Amino acid sequence: MxxxxxxxxxxxxxxxxxxxxxxxxxxxxxxxxxxxxxxxxxxxxxxxxxxxxxxxxxxxTSDEAGLAALRMRRVLDAESDREAVLARFVTALSPDDERLLRDLLNLPEDGAED
Known part of the structure; x- marks a missing residue:
C-alpha cells in the first residue's frame, strides 16, 4: 500500500x-x-x-526505488554485524546485479558521473 x-x-x-x-x-x-x-x-x-x-x-520526496532503499537501510541499521549482512547480501546478488553494484561503487563519491 x-x-x-x-x-x-x-x-x-x-x-x-x-x-x-x-x-x-x-x-x-x-x-x-x-x-x-x-x-x-x-x-x-x-x-x-x-x-x-x-x-x-x-x-x-522519494520514488518507489527510494522507498525500497530506505527499507534496506533500516534493515541494515538494525543489525549489529553490518559487514556480515552486507557480505551476505552481495554474495546473493545475481551476476548482473553484482556488476551493476560494482559500476555504481566506481562512481565518484558525490555520485556524479564525470
Whole structure:
C-alpha cells in the first residue's frame, strides 16, 4: 500500500490532502488507513507534509526505488554485524546485479558521473 500511495503522490499536480489521495486510490480504503500510510511514509522521509488550514497537504520526496532503499537501510541499521549482512547480501546478488553494484561503487563519491 505504501508504494501505491507514493505513486499517487508522485502523479499529483502538487501538494494534496489525504482525501485527494483516497479518491485517487479508489476501492474500499478508509480515510484513517490512508492517513496511517501517509504518516508512516513521512516517518521514512518518503513524503513531507505542510499544514494548510485544518488539514495537511502531502508531497512525495522519494520514488518507489527510494522507498525500497530506505527499507534496506533500516534493515541494515538494525543489525549489529553490518559487514556480515552486507557480505551476505552481495554474495546473493545475481551476476548482473553484482556488476551493476560494482559500476555504481566506481562512481565518484558525490555520485556524479564525470
Amino acid at each position: 505504501e508504494a501505491q500511495v507514493l505513486a499517487v503522490l508522485r502523479q499529483a499536480p502538487g501538494p494534496v490532502n489525504a482525501g485527494w489521495v483516497l479518491d485517487q486510490l479508489g476501492g474500499d480504503l478508509a480515510y484513517t488507513t490512508v492517513m496511517t500510510i501517509l504518516t508512516r511514509l513521512q516517518a521514512k522521509r518518503a513524503v513531507t507534509r505542510e499544514r494548510v488550514g485544518r488539514f495537511f497537504e502531502w508531497c512525495a
